[in-house]
Amino acid sequence: MTTSAFVPMLLATAKMTIPNMLLALAEAFGVTLYIFGFTLLGALPLGMLVYFGKKSRIAPIRWFVNGYISIMRGTPLMLQLIVVYFAPHLVFGVTMARNWRNLAVLIAFIINYAAYFAEIYRSGFESIPVGQYEAAQVLGYSKAQTFFKIILPQMIKRVLPPVTNEIITLVKDTSLSSAIAVTEMFTLAKKIANSPGSPGMITLFAAGIFYYVFNYLVAFVMRRIEKKLDYFE
Amino acid sequence: MSILSMEHIQKSFGDNHVIKDISLTVDQGEVVSIIGPSGSGKSTLLRCATLLETIGGGTLSYLDEKAAWEENGKVIYKKNLGEVRRHFGLVFQNFNLFPHYTVLKNVTDAPVSVLKRDREEVKAEALALLEKMGLADKADAYPDQLSGGQKQRVSIVRALAMKPDILFFDEPTSALDPELTGEVLKVIKQLAEEKMTMVVVTHEMSFARAVSDRVIFIDGGRIVEQGKPEELFGDTQHERTRQFLQNYKQ
Numbered sequence: 013m014t015t016s017a018f019v020p021m022l023l024a025t026a027k028m029t030i031p032n033m034l035l036a037l038a039e040a041f042g043v044t045l046y047i048f049g050f051t052l053l054g055a056l057p058l059g060m061l062v063y064f065g066k067k068s069r070i071a072p073i074r075w076f077v078n079g080y081i082s083i084m085r086g087t088p089l090m091l092q093l094i095v096v097y098f099a100p101h102l103v104f105g106v107t108m109a110r111n112w113r114n115l116a117v118l119i120a121f122i123i124n125y126a127a128y129f130a131e132i133y134r135s136g137f138e139s140i141p142v143g144q145y146e147a148a149q150v151l152g153y154s155k156a157q158t159f160f161k162i163i164l165p166q167m168i169k170r171v172l173p174p175v176t177n178e179i180i181t182l183v184k185d186t187s188l189s190s191a192i193a194v195t196e197m198f199t200l201a202k203k204i205a206n207s208p209g210s211p212g213m214i215t216l217f218a219a220g221i222f223y224y225v226f227n228y229l230v231a232f233v234m235r236r237i238e239k240k241l242d243y244f245e
Numbered sequence: 246m247s248i249l250s251m252e253h254i255q256k257s258f259g260d261n262h263v264i265k266d267i268s269l270t271v272d273q274g275e276v277v278s279i280i281g282p283s284g285s286g287k288s289t290l291l292r293c294a295t296l297l298e299t300i301g302g303g304t305l306s307y308l309d310e311k312a313a314w315e316e317n318g319k320v321i322y323k324k325n326l327g328e329v330r331r332h333f334g335l336v337f338q339n340f341n342l343f344p345h346y347t348v349l350k351n352v353t354d355a356p357v358s359v360l361k362r363d364r365e366e367v368k369a370e371a372l373a374l375l376e377k378m379g380l381a382d383k384a385d386a387y388p389d390q391l392s393g394g395q396k397q398r399v400s401i402v403r404a405l406a407m408k409p410d411i412l413f414f415d416e417p418t419s420a421l422d423p424e425l426t427g428e429v430l431k432v433i434k435q436l437a438e439e440k441m442t443m444v445v446v447t448h449e450m451s452f453a454r455a456v457s458d459r460v461i462f463i464d465g466g467r468i469v470e471q472g473k474p475e476e477l478f479g480d481t482q483h484e485r486t487r488q489f490l491q492n493y494k495q
Contacts, residue, residue, distance in 0.1 A: 150335045
């Protein structure tokens with residue numbers, strides 16, 4: 013990524029003024045957005061797949077999925093990042109390219125968040141009254157029609173608030189990427205704050221503002237979507 | 246030809262033998278009311294007839310075609326149950342309208358996407374039915390904007406739009422205020438006058454008396470007594486029936 017090349021150069025320059033610091037943070041925020049965006053793109057649909065696995069009629073699939081969810085929720089994301097990053101080398105003896113970390117970080121985030129999304133989806137599906145399924149069945153809807161036309165739209169409305177929570181958490185969790193030396197915004201902020209001649213603690217404060225403004229935006233967009241679905245109960 | 250035929254139906258939930266042995270035939274144009282105490286098996290019988298529960302024994306047929314039967318002590322269901330479902334409609338106690346669809350879409354969606362009928366034709370029929378039920382101005386409303394009585398009338402229209410041969414009602418007024426009960430019963434009565442074949446599980450004795458061709462009293466998973474309303478209510482044969490009806494006399 014461009015930022016990785018950009019950062020050391022900035023750090024090397026002696027003059028880390030506040031405008032320079034903000035510019036550097038803004039650029040590194042691109043990495044934060046990269047992790048955030050691709051994690052959502054991957055984890056939101058994968059969570060649905062995981063939910064189906066949890067509901068599978070085949071017992072070994074259920075066991076596997078339950079074990080997977082249990083591990084994802086029961087161990088630190090930071091550790092998961094490290095495991096995903098080092099697994100190809102330590103388990104398979106494969107030497108990965110230097111930029112493997114940029115993919116590893118996505119894989120770790122996606123499989124972690126998919127587990128949480130799957131549980132949110134489950135709570136959503138389970139909150140749909142059984143009468144909805146029965147009405148659809150009596151009217152002759154197929155299983156697929158019942159799912160896509162009747163159940164899914166109601167489920168999406170119900171899971172929006174917890175999904176918003178999870179998305180906001182994800183924005184902040186991106187900072188964990190430093191565990192495998194992916195320099196997103198917060199990692200860079202720490203580096204700048206610790207380097208001599210920098211604006212110091214103000215850098216971390218500025219990073220906080222970046223997060224806050226972005227999450228404010230996320231919450232705003234999600235509320236708009238919720239409002240759009242307000243037309244039914 | 247009978248529209249619905251249930252022979253020696255049995256149904257258990259675990260150790261709970263809810264339906265012991267019930268046989269019931271409903272003919273074209275007949276209106277049958279099923280009454281009985283809570284837990285007598287009347288709602289379960291309806292759920293068995295509408296394939297929401299599998300029967301534990303016996304035979305279930307629509308228009309003389311078997312939907313479920315016994316073979317070597319096991320119940321076999323017909324492969325294509327979709328064909329069976331086209332014969333009946335069911336009106337639920339709790340309406341079970343689709344909350345994310347407008348009234349019109351609630352009514353038209355199944356005929357269009359299940360029966361693959363022409364959208365415009367279905368829509369015209371649906372609007373006519375809604376008009377008939379006094380719901381013409383509610384076509385674009387969502388279910389949560391309706392009163393209970395309106396919701397139940399919409400769910401009746403939704404069932405009718407599928408043009409079933411027989412319509413089942415599972416305590417259609419039990420979730421309604423007494424004030425709203427009347428408007429739903431009026432609609433069912435209107436359907437009875439049009440010779441719609443119907444089976445109504447109900448606690449409304451005066452309604453059962455006024456509308457039914459036949460009233461069936463069920464208790465303990467069996468039919469205790471059945472007959473024309475004037476017979477069952479006026480000349481009750483069984484002590485158990487008399488006991489039950491006593492509760493409804495003011």
